[in-house]
Amino acid sequence: MSNLPTSVEFHEEGPREGFQMEPKTYPRADRAALIDALSLSGLRQIQVASFVSARAVPQMADTSELFAAIIKRPGTRYTALWLNDNGFERARACEQVDLDGKLMFYTTEPFSQRNNNCSVAEMRERQLGWLDRYIALGIPVEKAYVITAFGCNLGGAVPLSVLTDQVRWLVDACADRRVPLPAVYLADTMGWANPEEIKRRVGAVRAIVPEAQIGLHLHDTRGVGGANVYAALQMGVRLFDSSVAGLGGCPFAGHTHGGAAGNICTEDMVFMCQELGIETGIDLEALIEASLLAERVIGRTLSGRVMHSGSLKGFRAGQRMQEICGAVR
Numbered sequence: 001m002s003n004l005p006t007s008v009e010f011h012e013e014g015p016r017e018g019f020q021m022e023p024k025t026y027p028r029a030d031r032a033a034l035i036d037a038l039s040l041s042g043l044r045q046i047q048v049a050s051f052v053s054a055r056a057v058p059q060m061a062d063t064s065e066l067f068a069a070i071i072k073r074p075g076t077r078y079t080a081l082w083l084n085d086n087g088f089e090r091a092r093a094c095e096q097v098d099l100d101g102k103l104m105f106y107t108t109e110p111f112s113q114r115n116n117n118c119s120v121a122e123m124r125e126r127q128l129g130w131l132d133r134y135i136a137l138g139i140p141v142e143k144a145y146v147i148t149a150f151g152c153n154l155g156g157a158v159p160l161s162v163l164t165d166q167v168r169w170l171v172d173a174c175a176d177r178r179v180p181l182p183a184v185y186l187a188d189t190m191g192w193a194n195p196e197e198i199k200r201r202v203g204a205v206r207a208i209v210p211e212a213q214i215g216l217h218l219h220d221t222r223g224v225g226g227a228n229v230y231a232a233l234q235m236g237v238r239l240f241d242s243s244v245a246g247l248g249g250c251p252f253a254g255h256t257h258g259g260a261a262g263n264i265c266t267e268d269m270v271f272m273c274q275e276l277g278i279e280t281g282i283d284l285e286a287l288i289e290a291s292l293l294a295e296r297v298i299g300r301t302l303s304g305r306v307m308h309s310g311s312l313k314g315f316r317a318g319q320r321m322q323e324i325c326g327a328v329r
């Protein structure tokens with residue numbers, strides 16, 4: 001056997017990244033039901049939605065109300081995304097949000113401008129303000145994302161040095177403030193990674209921050225997501241963002257609505273881990289039930305594979321799951 005980790009953690013992003021990518025807005029009750037179903041699978045972290053401009057992403061207009069509509073399960077953290085000060089203040093004002101101190105770095109100008117309305121350098125400078133604010137508020141600085149860490153539909157190839165420069169800057173910023181390094185997430189926002197590049201970039205980042213955890217936010221846009229996860233597991237990576245039923249994508253990234261696969265699919269990756277003997281803490285059958293619900297809510301066949309394989313037939317959903325799913329017509 002190789003150096004595969006004994007356990008991994010999947011952070012569910014489908015409710016935010018999946019619905020932001022859909023061309024229409026879905027009823028809040030259905031989105032809340034999906035989140036409640038996901039909770040029953042034992043996921044430790046679910047990103048519920050984002051606090052962004054409703055004009056830019058109308059599907060995220062009711063994030064505070066959505067948080068109020070879900071039933072929080074002890075043992076699961078319910079997080080949110082923000083991209084600017086306004087978004088962070090809205091998240092802070094919403095008492096149901098479990099705040100995780102996040103930092104964001106871009107690697108290409110066109111995507112930084114399109115997604116965040118600022119330059120790569122400006123976004124980096126803003127992170128100093130976010131760091132100081134998290135520290136002042138006693139919010140642990142948990143995650144630092146390097147967005148489009150492998151390549152960008154708008155800006156093209158991303159040299160490794162651009163990624164490592166951002167990581168070195170983060171190291172200095174944390175050292176200046178004497179805070180521990182957050183987990184460093186390499187985000188393959190647009191599905192450019194391949195297994196060898198995963199190994200090369202994870203190895204390069206680990207060489208800079210050997211004491212930090214490394215996480216991956218991967219997309220299966222071009223069908224390489226599972227292979228990339230396997231390469232990451234071989235590198236000992238234990239933190240992954242993923243989406244139920246393979247929902248997801250960024251509406252500002254040049255993806256095709258509805259057609260292309262989105263994020264790596266949570267239940268497919270949980271299945272792979274289980275087959276490899278890696279502990280996930282997730283009840284796969286309950287998760288498949290949630291992914292079937294996602295398909296009913298969205299109203300089309302989704303890209304997840306395990307849920308369509310029929311291999312777990314005979315499973316009977318628990319009563320609570322039946323109630324949640326039964327409420328969605």
Ligand SMILES: CC(=O)SCCNC(=O)CCNC(=O)[C@H](O)C(C)(C)COP(=O)(O)OP(=O)(O)OC[C@H]1O[C@@H](n2cnc3c(N)ncnc32)[C@H](O)[C@@H]1OP(=O)(O)O
Pocket residue numbers: 017020050051052053054055056057083084086087088090114115116117147189249250251252
């Ligand atoms: C990789 C990923 O998947 S990331 C997720 C996908 N991307 C997104 O969700 C980006 C959505 N975009 C946005 O939220 C915004 O356009 C931003 C954050 C990029 C730009 O924000 P700013 O530069 O601060 O915007 P600006 O000050 O020009 O304001 C533009 C409008 O958006 C509103 N706005 C900006 N940020 C927010 C926010 N966090 N919440 C609510 N409204 C906001 C402003 O109030 C303003 O509204 P108005 O035109 O009615 O007055």
